[in-house]
Amino acid sequence: MVRDLVDPERCVCGKNKDAALDAKQKGNLCFSSADFSGALAFYSQALIVAPFDARDKDKNLVSVLYVNRAVALYKLGFKIECLRDCNRALQISPGYAKAWYWRGKINASSENYEDAMADLHVANLMETSSGGKRQIEGEMKLLQVQFTRTSGSLTQHDENIFKISGREILEFHQPTVHRGGKSWSH
Template identity: 30%
Template sequence: MSTSQHAIQLKDEGNSLFKQKNYEGAIRKFSEAIALDSRNHTFYGNRAASFYFIGRYYEVITDCQIALQLNPRYAKAWLRKADAHDALMQYAESIESYQQALPLSSSSEYPELQQRIQVVTSKIMHPSTMNLSTLLTIARAHSIPIPHQDQMHTPAQTETLRKALHRHPKWGSQPRVRYMYIPDDDSQPIRNFELERLPVGKLDGEVKRVLGGGCRDYTEELSVVR
C-alpha cells in the first residue's frame, strides 16, 4: 500500500468514527492522515468538522485556513470557518466566510446560506453586541455628531442611538473595516484599518504591537457588515 493510499484509508477510518460521534478518535485518524499527506485539503476540512463538534473553534479556523490555502474553492472549509467564527462571536469574520461560500454553493444550498448570513447579521445589531462605548466610537469614526452624548446612560438611550446610527447615510456609505485606531488625543481622527492572518486568540497583543504606545483602546466595528 502506498503512502497516499494509507492516508486515504486513515481518512476513511476517521470518517467512520465521525459518524459514530467519536470526534476525538476521528481527530487522531485525520491527524495521522495529514502526517502522511499534508497537501490533501479534505483531511484538514474533516478534522475541522471534528474539532467543531467538541467546541475547539480556534482549531477549526486554523485547519480551515490551511485547507483554503490548498484549495480556495473548498466550500465546506468556508462554511466550517464561518460557523466557528459565529460560535466565537466573531460575526464580521463569520459573514465574510459565508459570503465566500455563496458563489461556490449549489442552487439548492444558496437559500439556506443566505438565511445563515441574515441570522449572523441580526446578531451584529443585537443590543448585547453593541454597547454605548462602541456606538459612540463608531459615530466619531464616521464624523457623526451625537448631541448630549455625555448625558446618555440608560439602555433605552443606547438602543435609540443604535437604531439612529444604523439608518445614518454616513454609516452605510463607508467601506467595510475591521478595527478602529483610537488616538489618545481626541482632536485626532480615528483611523480605520484591517489586520489579517493574525493568530486567532492573540489579537489583542498583536493590535498593541502593531499600533504601538499611542493606542488607548480599540474596538471591532462589526456593525458595518450587512
C-alpha cells in the same frame, strides 16, 4: 525514532494516498457516530500520509482532510485550532466553499460576526450546489439576526463587502493563522 522514519505507516516522508483515504474513511465513520476524538485522530493520521497533490473526487485531499479535522475540532470546542485548519485548507484551495463555510461558523461562534458574514458570503459565491447555497444563505440570515441583536446593524462599510465578487475576495484575502488557545496532540 529511526523506526518512525522508515516505517511507511508512520513516516512523514512515506506518503500514501490509499492509506490517507482509508484513515479518512475511518474518521468519517467515527464522526458519523459522534466520536469526534476518534475522528480527530484519524483525520490527523490521514494528514500525515496524504500526498500534497492527491485528489479526493474533485478536491485536494489535504484540504478536505484539514476541513474535516477542523469540523471535529469545532465539535470538541477547540475554536482556535479549528480556525487554523480552515486557514490551512484555504491556503491550499482558496476556492473551497466548505472551508469558507466552516471558518464562517467558527468566527460566528466566537462572536466575530463581520468576519463570519464575509466568510459565509465567499462560501456562497464558491458553492456550486443549490442545496449548499440554501444552507449557507440560511446561516447568513441567522447570523444577521445575531449580529443585529449584539451590534445594532451592519454599517455601510460592512454592507459594501458583499457587493464585491468572490474573485476579488480571493485575490486580496490571505487567511490569518492564529496562535494560542487550547492545545491538542496527535
